[in-house]
Amino acid sequence: xxxxAVTISLAALAVTTPLQAQxxxxxxxxxxxxxxxxxxxxxxxxxxxxxxxxxxxxPDAAGEPRRVIIQLMPAPFSQGWxxxxxxxxxxxxxxxxxxxxxxxxxxxxxxDAGYDNPESGETEQKALPEDLxxxxxxxxxxxxxxxxxYCGYHVCPLNNSxxxxxxxxxxxxxxxxxxxxxxxxxxxxxxxPVHCYGAVGVGRNYSPDTGSGAELYTVIGHAPRHLDRNIAxxxxxxxxxxxxxxxxxxxxxxxxxxDASKRVPITSIRLGGALDEGTAxxxxxxxxxxxxxxxxxxxxxxxxxxxFIKPAGGADICNIxxxxxxxxxx
Amino acid sequence: xxxxAVTISLAALAVTTPLQAQxxxxxxxxxxxxxxxxxxxxxxxxxxxxxxxxxxxxPDAAGEPRRVIIQLMPAPFSQGWxxxxxxxxxxxxxxxxxxxxxxxxxxxxxxDAGYDNPESGETEQKALPEDLxxxxxxxxxxxxxxxxxYCGYHVCPLNNSxxxxxxxxxxxxxxxxxxxxxxxxxxxxxxxPVHCYGAVGVGRNYSPDTGSGAELYTVIGHAPRHLDRNIAxxxxxxxxxxxxxxxxxxxxxxxxxxDASKRVPITSIRLGGALDEGTAxxxxxxxxxxxxxxxxxxxxxxxxxxxFIKPAGGADICNIxxxxxxxxxx
Numbered sequence: 294x295x296x297x298a299v300t301i302s303l304a305a306l307a308v309t310t311p312l313q314a315q316x317x318x319x320x321x322x323x324x325x326x327x328x329x330x331x332x333x334x335x336x337x338x339x340x341x342x343x344x345x346x347x348x349x350x351x352p353d354a355a356g357e358p359r360r361v362i363i364q365l366m367p368a369p370f371s372q373g374w375x376x377x378x379x380x381x382x383x384x385x386x387x388x389x390x391x392x393x394x395x396x397x398x399x400x401x402x403x404x405d406a407g408y409d410n411p412e413s414g415e416t417e418q419k420a421l422p423e424d425l426x427x428x429x430x431x432x433x434x435x436x437x438x439x440x441x442x443y444c445g446y447h448v449c450p451l452n453n454s455x456x457x458x459x460x461x462x463x464x465x466x467x468x469x470x471x472x473x474x475x476x477x478x479x480x481x482x483x484x485x486p487v488h489c490y491g492a493v494g495v496g497r498n499y500s501p502d503t504g505s506g507a508e509l510y511t512v513i514g515h516a517p518r519h520l521d522r523n524i525a526x527x528x529x530x531x532x533x534x535x536x537x538x539x540x541x542x543x544x545x546x547x548x549x550x551x552d553a554s555k556r557v558p559i560t561s562i563r564l565g566g567a568l569d570e571g572t573a574x575x576x577x578x579x580x581x582x583x584x585x586x587x588x589x590x591x592x593x594x595x596x597x598x599x600x601f602i603k604p605a606g607g608a609d610i611c612n613i614x615x616x617x618x619x620x621x622x623x
Numbered sequence: 624x625x626x627x628a629v630t631i632s633l634a635a636l637a638v639t640t641p642l643q644a645q646x647x648x649x650x651x652x653x654x655x656x657x658x659x660x661x662x663x664x665x666x667x668x669x670x671x672x673x674x675x676x677x678x679x680x681x682p683d684a685a686g687e688p689r690r691v692i693i694q695l696m697p698a699p700f701s702q703g704w705x706x707x708x709x710x711x712x713x714x715x716x717x718x719x720x721x722x723x724x725x726x727x728x729x730x731x732x733x734x735d736a737g738y739d740n741p742e743s744g745e746t747e748q749k750a751l752p753e754d755l756x757x758x759x760x761x762x763x764x765x766x767x768x769x770x771x772x773y774c775g776y777h778v779c780p781l782n783n784s785x786x787x788x789x790x791x792x793x794x795x796x797x798x799x800x801x802x803x804x805x806x807x808x809x810x811x812x813x814x815x816p817v818h819c820y821g822a823v824g825v826g827r828n829y830s831p832d833t834g835s836g837a838e839l840y841t842v843i844g845h846a847p848r849h850l851d852r853n854i855a856x857x858x859x860x861x862x863x864x865x866x867x868x869x870x871x872x873x874x875x876x877x878x879x880x881x882d883a884s885k886r887v888p889i890t891s892i893r894l895g896g897a898l899d900e901g902t903a904x905x906x907x908x909x910x911x912x913x914x915x916x917x918x919x920x921x922x923x924x925x926x927x928x929x930x931f932i933k934p935a936g937g938a939d940i941c942n943i944x945x946x947x948x949x950x951x952x953x
Contacts, residue, residue: 397865398820430932465924465937490728490845500932515820515941516845519926522933535727535872542865594795596849602760602830603852607795609939611845 322597325589329616332585337577338474339620340364345565345574346382346528350392350536351558361533362574363493364617367473369435370486371527373428374495377506378527380422382564386507390419391556392540396548398514401537402496404507406556421507428503433522434485466518469610471581471590474617476610478521486526489516489611491534495525513538516611531576531617575620589616652927655919659946662915667907668804669950670694675895675904676712676858680722680866681888691863692904693823694947697803699765700816701857703758704825707836708857712894714752716837721886722870726878728844731867732826734837736886751837758833763852764815796848799940801911801920804947806940808851816856819846819941821864825855843868846941861906861947905950919946 323331346363353359365375381387387404394402407416467478467485477484488494489512496508503525511530530537545551565573579586593613595604653661676693683689695705711717717734724732737746797808797815807814818824819842826838833855841860860867875881895903909916923943925934 395869397868433932465935466939499929514844518942519923519931519935519938521935523926523931538727539725539869539871541869593849596853599829601849601853602763605795605849605851608849609796612848 322599323592324598325592325596327598328585328589328592329579332579332583336580336583336585337618338580340531340576340578340617342565342568342573342575343379345576346378346562347565347568347574348387348533348562349560351560353536359533359536361536362531362576363528364531364576364578365528366475366486366526370475371432371495371525373426373432374504374506374525374527377425377428378509379564380425381506382562383567384422385561385563386419386422387559387562390559392537392559393543393556394510394547394549395513395537395540395542397542399512399517399548400510401513401540402508402510403559404496404509406553421505425505427505428525430501430503432503433525434483436483466521469613471586471610471613471615474578474581474615476613476615478610485522487516487610488512488518488520488526489529489614490514491530491614492516492526493528493530494520495527497524511537516609518611532574532619576617577620578618579616581615586616589613652929653922654928655922655926657928658915658919658922659909662909662913666910666913666915667948668910670861670906670908670947672895672898672903672905673709675906676708676892677895677898677904678717678863678892679890681890683866689863689866691866692861692906693858694861694906694908695858696805696816696856700805701762701825701855703756703762704834704836704855704857707755707758708839709894710752710755711836712892712897715891715893716749716752717889717892720749720889722867722889723873723886724840724877724879725843725867725870725872727872729842729847729878730840731843731870732838732840733889734826734839736883751835755835757835758855760831760833762833763855764813766813796851799943801916801940801943801945804908804911804945806943806945808848808940815852817846817940818842818848818850818856819859819944820844821860821944822846822856823858823860824850825857827854841867846939848941862904862949906947907950908948909946911945916946919943 344365344367346365348361348363350359350361365378390403390405392401392403393406394400405419407418409415410417466487467480469487470477470479470484472484476487476489478487486492491511493509493511495504495506496510497504506527509527511534513534540557541555542548543550543555550556579589590608590613592598594608595606597604674695674697676695678691678693680689680691695708720733720735722731722733723736724730735749737748739745740747796817797810799817800807800809800814802814806817806819808817816822821841823839823841825834825836826840827834836857839857841864843864870887871885872878873880873885880886909919920938920943922928924938925936927934
């Protein structure tokens with residue numbers, strides 16, 4: 294006999310966090326997101342506007358705007374490519390370029406698709422700024438000879454909450470770690486950024502090419518960790534990824550759009566600081582060295598909130614996304 | 624100075640498999656997909672039509688059909704729910720139901736959204752078949768007292784190619800393993816199916832409810848392994864997932880569509896054997912005990928094909944998707 298579903302909304306059939314009907318358990322074992330909400334202002338770190346890349350796509354079919362916001366990584370990670378990206382943004386390079394590839398369970402890629410010149414029969418591409426750096430492959434990861442140097446770069450795995458170290462899994466992908474709000478993998482003396490969902494990376498040609506930064510992509514499926522250390526990660530999407538992940542998949546090879554008319558145009562990409570005053574978005578991330586983050590990470594690895602029965606006992610680093618939110622207005 | 628991009632097509636900027644320009648390296652270190660293509664017919668296992676669930680959504684805005692095909696798991700996994708699903712399909716239960724939830728980097732969920740009866744003020748739901756089984760939580764995983772019993776169920780991790788065992792990572796999520804074409808996690812005496820991208824599971828209410836099978840979901844983001852053992856996995860999408868993963872994200876809580884008019888209607892869900900003769904799709908999967916699968920898994924874990932520089936040395940089980948393809952016509 295089917296139970297009456299009157300008092301249970303559709304959301305009760307959801308596979309995640311509990312509803313108000315479970316108040317008692319919620320207090321004892323709050324969900325990870327509820328834990329994040331308890332963090333005091335002091336545990337949130339403002340993201341500098343200059344670390345934000347603001348991408349505006351052409352409006353959708355209903356005329357609605359589509360803005361995607363990217364947070365760039367801090368030093369010492371991927372700085373050569375990030376420096377190039379800043380120059381490309383300042384030069385308004387991406388204005389009029391497009392989304393060129395959407396491959397299911399893999400990436401969305403964008404940049405200059407080139408112009409097929411019917412006279413020359415060749416594909417011409419937009420001129421890049423002349424002062425872009427050629428970045429060596431050694432920059433895919435940061436290596437130092439001693440853990441003390443790591444700490445100089447604020448990558449101190451042993452200084453992380455012991456609880457975080459206990460929940461992060463170690464594998465051939467490296468040991469998971471968080472530093473200054475970013476997920477990293479560590480192995481030996483090296484540290485490198487990881488290809489979690491929403492990570493932004495630099496498209497390149499075959500080695501030794503490492504890409505200029507003019508072609509970018511983001512992950513829209515299961516974390517392709519085999520790309521770590523093989524290609525530069527420069528940041529992550531912190532708002533608006535749905536504008537990319539919900540795009541029709543390209544029907545050409547590797548998800549490229551065989552039909553050029555299917556490429557969504559990019560109106561502009563600007564650094565946050567270059568937007569008109571008052572319009573630059575303000576964001577903050579949860580300090581990964583904070584007490585609340587440690588509790589949050591533990592809760593992600595051990596779900597005890599009402600919906601769950603059996604906590605996993607650990608989590609891979611991409612299953613503990615670092616909380617990022619808009620700074621609420623006064 | 625920008626290199627001339629004339630002879631390098633856009634695809635060369637792709638982040639995956641190499642192009643024809645790299646023939647020599649390709650032969651020495653073929654890509655995982657190229658390895659799969661070398662498998663002889665004897666290493667492909669036909670999927671019984673009765674193991675296929677064929678979901679037809681309403682056509683898209685351009686009038687194009689949208690078919691999603693699901694392969695159901697074999698015994699002994701999740702058979703209670705799968706039995707219910709077969710009854711629901713035979714009863715055409717899902718005809719006229721809808722896609723109700725699309726949450727970015729998480730799930731797409733579908734089933735009966737209910738009808739808000741204005742007279743009673745209550746949400747009424749479709750009647751379920753009367754003979755559905757109530758499945759206990761113990762069925763989320765399969766546990767046996769000895770490894771011999773595992774082998775009786777064709778779950779013999781030690782009989783897997785040693786190479787596969789060497790590449791699959793072990794973590795709190797369990798030890799990865801493949802059995803009869805399915806990814807599993809093993810821990811102690813238990814084995815359970817895993818929430819990889821495209822896995823299909825059974826929506827439920829709070830424990831002890833385990834769901835009837837009437838509400839189903841699939842994973843469209845990073846594998847939420849914390850759901851393993853907490854909810855039933857009954858199969859995987861083997862074709863057409865893009866029709867779900869590219870849907871607009873719901874704007875309500877947890878990605879539910881607050882606006883009922885946004886729910887994509889489901890025209891029908893049928894078992895493969897119930898479709899008109901000659902229209903049932905035919906699929907096959909690569910035998911996970913085969914020699915080629917072992918090579919493929921090793922290549923997924925150690926990318927040496929031309930694009931790559933540094934093989935990871937291992938892979939998580941969701942990063943080694945089991946190859947499934949349509950059986951080619953005569």
